[in-house]
Amino acid sequence: MSEELESVLNESRIFPPPAAFVDKARIAGWEALQALREEARADHQGFWARLAQEKLHWHTPFSVILDDSRAPHYAWFTDGRLNVSYNCLDRHLADKGGKTAIIFESDEGATRHISYAELHEAVCRFANALKAQGVEKGDRVVIYMPMIPEAVVAMQACARIGATHSVVFGGFSAQALKDRIEDAGAKLVITADAGHRGGKRVELKAAADQALAAGCPTVEKVIVYRRSGHDVPMQPGRDIWWDQALAGQGDDCPPEWLEAEHPLFLLYTSGSTGKPKGIQHASGGYLLNAVTTMEWVFDIQDDDVFWCTADVGWITGHSYVAYGPLAVGATQVIFEGTPTHPHGGRFWEICQNHGVTIFYTAPTAIRALMKLGDEIPERYDLSKLRLLGTVGEPINPEAWMWYYEVIGGRRCPIVDTWWQTETGAHMIAPLPGATPLKPGSCTLPLPGIEADVVDAEGNPVTEADKGGFLVIKKPWPSMLRTVWGDPQRYYDTYWKQFDGRYYVAGDSARRDQDGYFWIMGRVDDVLNVSGHRLGTMEIESALVAHPRVAEAAVVGRPHEVKGEAIVAFVVTRGGRPSGEAADALTAELREWVAKEIGPIAKPDEIRYAEGLPKTRSGKIMRRLLRAIARGEAITQDISTLENEEIIKQLQGEA
Numbered sequence: 250m251s252e253e254l255e256s257v258l259n260e261s262r263i264f265p266p267p268a269a270f271v272d273k274a275r276i277a278g279w280e281a282l283q284a285l286r287e288e289a290r291a292d293h294q295g296f297w298a299r300l301a302q303e304k305l306h307w308h309t310p311f312s313v314i315l316d317d318s319r320a321p322h323y324a325w326f327t328d329g330r331l332n333v334s335y336n337c338l339d340r341h342l343a344d345k346g347g348k349t350a351i352i353f354e355s356d357e358g359a360t361r362h363i364s365y366a367e368l369h370e371a372v373c374r375f376a377n378a379l380k381a382q383g384v385e386k387g388d389r390v391v392i393y394m395p396m397i398p399e400a401v402v403a404m405q406a407c408a409r410i411g412a413t414h415s416v417v418f419g420g421f422s423a424q425a426l427k428d429r430i431e432d433a434g435a436k437l438v439i440t441a442d443a444g445h446r447g448g449k450r451v452e453l454k455a456a457a458d459q460a461l462a463a464g465c466p467t468v469e470k471v472i473v474y475r476r477s478g479h480d481v482p483m484q485p486g487r488d489i490w491w492d493q494a495l496a497g498q499g500d501d502c503p504p505e506w507l508e509a510e511h512p513l514f515l516l517y518t519s520g521s522t523g524k525p526k527g528i529q530h531a532s533g534g535y536l537l538n539a540v541t542t543m544e545w546v547f548d549i550q551d552d553d554v555f556w557c558t559a560d561v562g563w564i565t566g567h568s569y570v571a572y573g574p575l576a577v578g579a580t581q582v583i584f585e586g587t588p589t590h591p592h593g594g595r596f597w598e599i600c601q602n603h604g605v606t607i608f609y610t611a612p613t614a615i616r617a618l619m620k621l622g623d624e625i626p627e628r629y630d631l632s633k634l635r636l637l638g639t640v641g642e643p644i645n646p647e648a649w650m651w652y653y654e655v656i657g658g659r660r661c662p663i664v665d666t667w668w669q670t671e672t673g674a675h676m677i678a679p680l681p682g683a684t685p686l687k688p689g690s691c692t693l694p695l696p697g698i699e700a701d702v703v704d705a706e707g708n709p710v711t712e713a714d715k716g717g718f719l720v721i722k723k724p725w726p727s728m729l730r731t732v733w734g735d736p737q738r739y740y741d742t743y744w745k746q747f748d749g750r751y752y753v754a755g756d757s758a759r760r761d762q763d764g765y766f767w768i769m770g771r772v773d774d775v776l777n778v779s780g781h782r783l784g785t786m787e788i789e790s791a792l793v794a795h796p797r798v799a800e801a802a803v804v805g806r807p808h809e810v811k812g813e814a815i816v817a818f819v820v821t822r823g824g825r826p827s828g829e830a831a832d833a834l835t836a837e838l839r840e841w842v843a844k845e846i847g848p849i850a851k852p853d854e855i856r857y858a859e860g861l862p863k864t865r866s867g868k869i870m871r872r873l874l875r876a877i878a879r880g881e882a883i884t885q886d887i888s889t890l891e892n893e894e895i896i897k898q899l900q901g902e903a
């Protein structure tokens with residue numbers, strides 16, 4: 250067992266909700282939370298129907314709550330019609346038109362305030378521009394943008410006209426972009442000349458050009474936002490500047506009233522095998538859980554300044570930047586840059602200068618900032634903060650305590666939120682005015698979410714602290730609907746293990762004596778690097794695509810800041826490199842993977858051997874490789890290995 254797991258096991262501190270927080274909380278106290286849970290347990294569908302009616306604006310009310318006739322392809326509120334962009338913008342105009350929706354801070358530090366009325370106008374005009382470029386309901390639009398308000402405008406504009414967007418993280422390479430455009434069959438791409446992050450320019454248009462030159466036959470038009478201002482080639486007939494596309498477009502764009510199941514977006518995520526999966530989300534159910542979790546978990550109130558640091562390229566940037574905060578009429582911060590540029594206090598400076606009250610980030614960022622020392626955050630006034638949150642991976646208790654004491658001043662509850670791209674919204678998380686916290690635990694499932702830990706037969710693990718498979722036993726509104734274009738993969742990945750009875754999250758977990766959930770990690774070959782899921786298969790395919798690589802295996806190793814580091818074992822064509830030749834090849838392969846997938850997938854370490862350890866049936870012995878990568882003693886039986894010498898090579902001893 251790793252050190253981290255052990256320290257989690259020893260954690261016994263409990264932090265009840267502070268009285269001052271409970272006094273003003275939306276859900277105040279344990280009984281209030283239990284009442285919601287009871288309501289959901291007594292009538293699961295009635296519970297979600299009540300919330301859907303109360304929290305969303307429906308153009309056509311629904312009469313069907315849950316359609317399970319094609320289970321596990323569940324459908325929610327099927328005969329209802331609504332528009333997500335209307336729910337996020339139009340419905341606030343009467344009483345909140347002048348309220349700030351977005352406080353934007355650029356990489357260089359320039360700030361911009363955008364009111365709900367201004368955002369509504371921008372979205373309507375851009376939606377009209379999309380229509381003028383031939384985008385229709387049901388078309389797919391790929392968004393490959395920097396973290397700027399226009400990315401949200403683009404997403405909301407798609408939602409308004411019923412185009413299904415697929416945001417590709419700006420840190421992904423041309424190759425990754427091409428794969429996603431092609432899988433989605435996108436008609437139009439929205440990008441920028443470049444992005445600005447940490448003082449560096451990210452050449453988005455160049456990458457988009459490269460992707461389109463390599464394939465992508467479905468793409469007809471490319472809209473380019475001028476962020477950087479440097480020269481980029483524009484292909485006549487295909488490329489159009491954002492401003493030109495807007496020219497002459499009015500700000501009146503009535504929303505399309507869409508079926509609740511209309512696909513709002515696809516978002517690609519890594520799996521253990523094959524190409525990335527296009528996770529398909531619906532409209533009504535997705536928005537409902539974005540709203541309920543903004544209220545329950547973030548306790549969002551009218552005067553809050555909410556800041557979720559995630560990029561719109563990830564699910565967190567969808568649910569808690571582009572949709573959730575707007576749907577509840579909140580004020581939020583959007584920041585283009587990085588936590589440490591131009592100095593290590595950038596995040597805390599933003600919290601101070603914009604009066605952030607709710608701050609939501611990833612454990613990897615917390616650990617990185619913790620390493621810089623307490624004196625940095627201590628320079629800033631963080632007294633407006635009232636609630637902190639984390640997402641993406643388990644937070645180690647040391648980082649939790651630092652976050653709690655140094656950033657939150659022992660006054661702010663921390664909501665550790667477990668969820669996934671597939672779940673659309675928080676699933677297991679505390680309600681800050683109701684749930685006692687334990688550092689390192691995401692606590693308990695939200696009302697209406699039937700999470701459990703089961704054994705290989707699907708029976709609940711009743712023994713405290715015993716690990717098992719994390720499953721969800723009942724459908725929930727914001728669940729993924731399918732894998733785009735591959736319903737079989739949807740079934741095989743998420744349902745097959747227990748014959749369609751339970752949604753299988755792919756995480757292992759345990760529950761303690763109080764029923765609290767402790768996430769133990771992924772069960773498949775997926776790494777969690779800085780809070781992002783990377784398939785080992787994908788990195789391996791990228792490596793073997795290099796002419797010098799014959800075979801490759803990739804595993805993770807615990808890393809202090811990133812959660813997991815990527816270790817690659819490589820067999821080269823024509824002799825095992827050593828010394829300077831090995832270093833040169835390593836540098837080349839790291840760049841190669843960055844180009845094939847993106848810089849986040851770069852192996853931290855590459856080891857060369859004449860072969861990889863395999864079972865008799867030819868399967869790579871990954872557990873063995875993991876032990877080697879961690880420098881642990883080998884406990885596996887290696888007597889069947891043809892060439893034991895390669896173990897020494899992989900250990901770096903030969």
Ligand code: WT7
Pocket residue numbers: 518564565639640641642643644665666667668669670671691754755756768770771777780781782
């Ligand atoms: C995987 C989902 C949901 C947005 C961020 C990542 C891990 C997520 C937690 C948490 C422990 C967590 C799980 C999960 N994870 N949140 N609070 N505690 N682990 O989204 O890329 O879809 O990854 O991230 O392993 O399955 P994603």
